[in-house]
Amino acid sequence: MGTHYDLRELPPDQLVTDLQRLLASDHQVTADLLAHLAEVDARKLYLDQACSSMFTYCVERLHMAEPTAYKRIEAGRTARDYPVIFEMVAAGELHLTGVTLLSPRLTEENHRELLAAAVHRSKREIERLLAVRFPLPDVPPDLRKVPGRRAQTPPTPPPPPVPPAAPAPAATAAQPSAASLPFALSPAQPPRPEIKPLSEDRYYLKLTVSRSVHDKLLEAQALLRHRNPSGDLDVVLGSALDALLRDLRRAKFGQTSAPRPSTTPPQEGSRHIPNEDKREVLARDGEQCSFVDESGRRCLERAFLELDHVQPFAKGGPSTAANVRILCKGHNHHAAAKEYGAAWMSRRVEAASKGA
Numbered sequence: 215m216g217t218h219y220d221l222r223e224l225p226p227d228q229l230v231t232d233l234q235r236l237l238a239s240d241h242q243v244t245a246d247l248l249a250h251l252a253e254v255d256a257r258k259l260y261l262d263q264a265c266s267s268m269f270t271y272c273v274e275r276l277h278m279a280e281p282t283a284y285k286r287i288e289a290g291r292t293a294r295d296y297p298v299i300f301e302m303v304a305a306g307e308l309h310l311t312g313v314t315l316l317s318p319r320l321t322e323e324n325h326r327e328l329l330a331a332a333v334h335r336s337k338r339e340i341e342r343l344l345a346v347r348f349p350l351p352d353v354p355p356d357l358r359k360v361p362g363r364r365a366q367t368p369p370t371p372p373p374p375p376v377p378p379a380a381p382a383p384a385a386t387a388a389q390p391s392a393a394s395l396p397f398a399l400s401p402a403q404p405p406r407p408e409i410k411p412l413s414e415d416r417y418y419l420k421l422t423v424s425r426s427v428h429d430k431l432l433e434a435q436a437l438l439r440h441r442n443p444s445g446d447l448d449v450v451l452g453s454a455l456d457a458l459l460r461d462l463r464r465a466k467f468g469q470t471s472a473p474r475p476s477t478t479p480p481q482e483g484s485r486h487i488p489n490e491d492k493r494e495v496l497a498r499d500g501e502q503c504s505f506v507d508e509s510g511r512r513c514l515e516r517a518f519l520e521l522d523h524v525q526p527f528a529k530g531g532p533s534t535a536a537n538v539r540i541l542c543k544g545h546n547h548h549a550a551a552k553e554y555g556a557a558w559m560s561r562r563v564e565a566a567s568k569g570a
Contacts, residue, residue: 245293245304252290286469288449289313305501307333312340319348344537349413466519468492486531487521494535503542505549515542522546526553 221229251272254260260271270282289310293299299506302308312332320328328347332340407421423431435450442449463469468489487495503513522541525531541549551559 216264241306242304244310245300248286248290248293248303248310249300251286252294255287255290285310285314288317292317292320296320296329298326298329302329309337311337315340315344319344322439343483345411345416346414349416352412352416353418443560463496466492467496469496485527485533487538491533491535491538492521495538495540499540502540503545504539505541505545515544515546517521518543522549526550529553 224232251268254271255268257332260266260268260275263271263273263275265274268287269280269283273280274286276283278286289299289303289401293303299308299313303310303313308329312335315337316328331343335343337495408418409420410418412418431447431450434454435445435447438450438453439445458460460471469492473490473493501516501519503515503519505513519540519542521538523531523533524537525538527533547559547563550562
């Protein structure tokens with residue numbers, strides 16, 4: 215039982231082919247599911263199932279999770295109004311999240327053009343598309359203190375419920391004004407950081423910061439007043455990030471505003487990559503993984519980037535720009551596994567996790 219889920223012996227090509235086939239099938243099933251949900255909703259057949267709403271029917275009778283139910287109902291209703299959406303979902307051109315994001319902006323006049331612009335776009339790309347087409351005003355600056363987490367020890371019997379968080383205190387002369395920081399910091403559980411586009415070149419930022427970071431922001435704001443009299447935190451953060459990026463690029467890629475050629479030739483057999491070569495690699499590859507698949511698609515990863523020897527250093531590869539490339543951590547490990555074998559790579563990863 216369940217042996218068909220054990221795919222460890224499946225050849226790589228077949229595994230990828232099967233995955234693509236299943237995904238295409240899933241797209242078609244999703245479109246069919248939306249059409250059925252929309253029709254049941256339109257006919258109010260959920261009432262015959264002792265449910266007062268389509269949402270209740272999906273959660274209580276069809277056992278969907280609440281967010282899933284909401285998204286599918288919204289997408290189904292929108293697709294019923296604009297049936298081309300069913301075809302796009304079935305073809306894998308538009309995902310459910312995209313449908314729900316686009317839904318409030320679709321009209322008879324714009325839906326075909328707007329839907330076409332969203333084909334194969336990610337959630338973030340669709341959010342940006344909508345921000346450019348339908349810009350929103352800036353979010354007013356706001357600062358609220360998040361109550362600290364209460365320490366808990368394993369109780370017996372269970373502890374009493376935690377009372378609701380007290381409202382944030384009003385600003386006083388000893389506190390920064392609410393207009394000094396553009397962060398909406400909600401009480402209770404700290405929210406996940408959010409960055410959402412408001413217009414073509416304006417973004418809404420929401421995150422929780424520590425007291426230390428808060429104090430540093432206010433200090434930087436004060437020190438920059440001669441250049442930034444209004445105290446605009448966008449300017450403060452921009453200046454801080456400029457300085458941070460200069461330090462990071464100098465440390466990782468040897469990038470400086472006044473680069474100097476190396477005065478000492480590279481030592482044969484040394485793993486060290488001269489800064490001059492790092493800068494050449496950066497100019498060639500950019501700040502992005504350089505891995506390209508058989509179809510010519512390049513990896514889009516810009517985080518966890520590493521400098522990798524094309525011809526492995528352990529096999530005599532020189533530490534020169536021509537033999538060095540930028541790879542993300544995943545593709546660096548992938549290249550090493552192909553060169554030395556998966557078992558060797560697993561041992562290296564295990565040893566690194568143990569600090570060996």
